[in-house]
Amino acid sequence: MLHKYLVIVCLSTFPFISSLSGDFVFDDTEAILNNKDVVSEAWMDPFYNDFWGTNIQSNLSHKSYRPLTILSYRINYILSGKNLIPLHFKITNLLCHTLCCILLFVVYQILSKRAGLLMDNNDSIDVGFLATVLFSVHPVHTETVCGVVGRADILSAISFILSFILYDKSIDSIKYTYLFLLTSVILAGVAMLFKENGITVLGYCVVYHIVIKYGYLKEKNIVLKKTHLTKSISVKTLAKIIIISIASVLLLYSRWLIMGEMKPVFKPTENPAAFATNLFTKVVTLKYIYFLNFLLLVWPQWLCYDWSMGCIPLIKSVFDYRILCIFLIYLFAILHVKAILNPRNNVASKRLTILAISLLIVPFLPAANILFPVGFVIAERILYLPSAGYCLLVAIGFSKLCCNPKSKLYKAGIGAYILLIIIYSLRSWQRAFDWQTEYNLFISGLAVCPLNAKVRYNVAKVADARRNTSWALSEYKEALRLYPEYYQASNNLGNLLKSQRQFNEAEFYLKKAISIKEDFPAAWMNLGIVLAKMKRYNESQHAYESALRYRRNYPNCLYNLGNLYLEMNETTAALESWLATINLNPKHTFAWTNLIAMLDNTGQTENALQIIPKALTELPNTPSLIFAIANIYGKVNEFRMAETYFKKAIHLFQHKVQPIHYANLGVLYHRWKKYDLAEQMYKRALEIDPEFKSAKKNLALLKK
Incomplete structure (x- = not known):
């Protein structure tokens, strides 16, 4: 036995x-x-x-x-x-x-x-x-x-x-x-x-x-x-x-x-x-x-x-x-x-x-x-x-x-x-391999249920995740052909078209999603983003407010509303929106980054310095936030603190590091009178982008 x-x-x-x-x-x-x-x-x-x-x-x-x-x-x-x-x-x-x-x-x-x-x-x-x-x-x-x-x-x-x-x-x-x-x-x-x-x-x-x-x-x-x-x-x-x-x-x-x-x-x-x-x-x-x-x-x-x-x-x-x-x-x-x-x-x-x-x-x-x-x-x-x-x-x-x-x-x-x-x-x-990843699973569904709009919708999502935009667009449209009332597919298609800067077509599909399901906060928010990109600010604000009417606690919508207020030069309203975002989601990276940058740009450096400890508590290893903090410390001549955060940000960015990151560290060394280090940083920025203007200009000034 x-x-x-x-x-x-x-x-x-x-x-x-x-x-x-x-x-x-x-x-x-x-x-x-x-x-x-x-x-x-x-x-x-x-x-x-x-x-x-x-x-x-x-x-x-x-x-x-x-x-x-x-x-x-x-x-x-x-x-x-x-x-x-x-x-x-x-x-x-x-x-x-x-x-x-x-x-x-x-x-x-x-x-x-x-x-x-x-x-x-x-x-x-x-x-x-x-x-x-x-x-x-x-x-x-x-x-x-x-x-x-x-x-x-x-x-x-x-x-x-x-x-x-x-x-x-x-x-x-x-x-x-x-x-x-x-x-x-x-x-x-x-x-x-x-x-x-x-x-x-x-x-x-x-x-x-x-x-x-x-x-x-x-x-x-x-x-x-x-x-x-x-x-x-x-x-x-x-x-x-x-x-x-x-x-x-x-x-x-x-x-x-x-x-x-x-x-x-x-x-x-x-x-x-x-x-x-x-x-x-x-x-x-x-x-x-x-x-x-x-x-x-x-x-x-x-x-x-x-x-x-x-x-x-x-x-x-x-x-x-x-x-x-x-x-x-x-x-x-x-x-x-x-x-x-x-x-x-x-x-x-x-x-x-x-x-x-x-x-x-x-x-x-x-x-x-x-x-x-x-x-x-x-x-x-x-x-x-x-x-x-x-x-x-x-x-x-x-x-x-x-x-x-x-x-x-x-x-x-x-x-x-x-x-x-x-x-x-x-x-x-063989089937167990299909269940290893969503990509394998969703693709396998096409062979069995090609008439299933949900299968097409899911394939479009994984295609988009793999940056195969043309395939994703095709599958979203096929999902809508099979089921025209598929408001989630309309929303995602509009969102994808927005990322391709095809704003008119994106507006069409987002409004279609809303016409099918009026209480669809995500579609209202995405429509607000599209309208803001088209400089139709009043319509964009109405869309954001509609999203918040159907979902009161919606941090991403409040964040985007803050961005709209910034575009409209309403800095106080923008700061309030980003603060509201952080209250709902203390780990909202972009809201923290924009908030600190805004305080810095509007001369409210002391306020920025006061909220930096809380920001670092919530997001201690977020490179964009740490880079913004480094810039603030550099402006108030806290050179050592600024250097520490610049280096940490560059380390965290890894392969996504941009020329501006090295260039700003170069500016810090330049002001700190560490000219050899400044030159090294400017050259590193130019290695990434030989046409980066600020690095070329500052390097030229350094050699005079």
């Missing part, structure tokens, strides 16, 4: 290990980097907020309540020396996946034994082990294991499994049956606090108990012939089911109260099928999506991090060829029902098949858009636990085909199964 555990550990680790060197990607940014609950000192904060750090009872909340997952991130943060290090988070995910695989192997053994499969001459084929190795390497798990946000699904699955194991123990136990049952219910609640679908373990436990009950009694209680004993066991079973049902209702009601008795509000673009007004389109498209989910389990070639926004066009006609795929689901169901009802088939295999199908379906139900719409079309993370049922089905099928170890079919089957494991492992290894 030990060698099987070693195989599981190796297979669950190797395919995904290449992602460990990666970054935080996609949803990790909002859930970890931008989530104050991860780094907060208050351990109870995650219990009041949703997964993204917004108050759970707010209208703006996503209503995803996973406080224990957030606390696991905080533990990573603390153990990393209060640093958000991707490697540490990803290692934790990988270890959790390995633990989940080991526990799942235990569950498979329980299911096989309860179903009676281990007693029906199939001892040579360990169905549980075959299912576990398939689960360990399945490519659909790459998002869950390699994306740190996927930890919610893994921890929820671990709690699901532990809850089930304890429920199974409650069936055997006589003395501690209700203690095990209570602990199982508590673990179901814990699973729910890792991720919402964890509560489905209670539903699966009920199905499990019903399926194995009579077979269990037959095998374990052959000597029980008195009717009252049989009835007492039935009453006990019924009592457990009632307890599980009441616990489920109470947990769901508690969840409803925590949400502030409000359902999450999703947009039609996030899940178009669920919001379709035509009943035929809605039902048929949702069934087609079920087929695609199952297809990803069978042949996980088409993996994508996002399936929203037109990735799967709605089925609007009975002549759409995709309807044929829906019939494949019904065919799959009919064949399994027929096999289960066939009296000639092995009873143990039939029980195990029912349990496998239930493990596939029950955990998937919350994502099925049956009771309420969900905020996604397909999410590979959601398939983490349902895939356990699929893997068990595959293993059962293999055991039926290759039940005789002496046959040629057995050897061929073993070879085929090993080949499947290798193919899945290689696909997982």
Whole structure:
């Protein structure tokens, strides 16, 4: 048995290990980097907020309540020396996946034994082990294991499994049956606090108990012939089911109260099928999506991090060829029902098949858009636990085909199964590389969902980050072509055009974003910057004020408003805006730099000297700020202080050092009468830019 555990550990680790060197990607940014609950000192904060750090009872909340997952991130943060290090988070995910695989192997053994499969001459084929190795390497798990946000699904699955194991123990136990049952219910609640679908373990436990009950009694209680004993066991079973049902209702009601008795509000673009007004389109498209989910389990070639926004066009006609795929689901169901009802088939295999199908379906139900719409079309993370049922089905099928170890079919089957494991492992290894960086991830999405406006939008962002402006412009425009109401894409496109000094076109797209979503502060601010560049100062001021109306505490907007006041020669208003910026964001580099420079230029040197210590406390290693401070000390003849800060600034600028940095240090030495050093600095400035006028002029004066 030990060698099987070693195989599981190796297979669950190797395919995904290449992602460990990666970054935080996609949803990790909002859930970890931008989530104050991860780094907060208050351990109870995650219990009041949703997964993204917004108050759970707010209208703006996503209503995803996973406080224990957030606390696991905080533990990573603390153990990393209060640093958000991707490697540490990803290692934790990988270890959790390995633990989940080991526990799942235990569950498979329980299911096989309860179903009676281990007693029906199939001892040579360990169905549980075959299912576990398939689960360990399945490519659909790459998002869950390699994306740190996927930890919610893994921890929820671990709690699901532990809850089930304890429920199974409650069936055997006589003395501690209700203690095990209570602990199982508590673990179901814990699973729910890792991720919402964890509560489905209670539903699966009920199905499990019903399926194995009579077979269990037959095998374990052959000597029980008195009717009252049989009835007492039935009453006990019924009592457990009632307890599980009441616990489920109470947990769901508690969840409803925590949400502030409000359902999450999703947009039609996030899940178009669920919001379709035509009943035929809605039902048929949702069934087609079920087929695609199952297809990803069978042949996980088409993996994508996002399936929203037109990735799967709605089925609007009975002549759409995709309807044929829906019939494949019904065919799959009919064949399994027929096999289960066939009296000639092995009873143990039939029980195990029912349990496998239930493990596939029950955990998937919350994502099925049956009771309420969900905020996604397909999410590979959601398939983490349902895939356990699929893997068990595959293993059962293999055991039926290759039940005789002496046959040629057995050897061929073993070879085929090993080949499947290798193919899945290689696909997982390949997909893990996609999850190393956002660039790889977003580019990979284009091959699967070219009609997804969000995929195009994300590709445009990474193209812009790589300074491939033409590509970024093209992708933003394609995103808008696919979804004209995509106001975020309009804003980003306008912002990019602004950086290219194409102000008229930038104004068009920014105003388009505002026309779609009027309360969009970022678009108003960017419009203000564009209008200021076009010297339309009054319109620019109105745009900034509109941004501040929709987001009162908006430091970047206040900073840009200060720049506008400077352009309008309203220096007092500019200083007030920059001070307000610093009050909101004490580490706003540009606001500090502009504030100190303004005080210096307006002759308020004493005021500048007074705020320098506070500036250095907030930003001790910011080269632009330190350079401005060096200039001030130079003007008041504090030569040594000025020299220290000039040198520090130049060191911090490194490869971004400009000729003015050496030239100003040269001026300091010039005034300090250190002429040799002054000459060296002027020459260094001219090495960077031979036409730098001030350095050439001062060097000429030095030689006279």
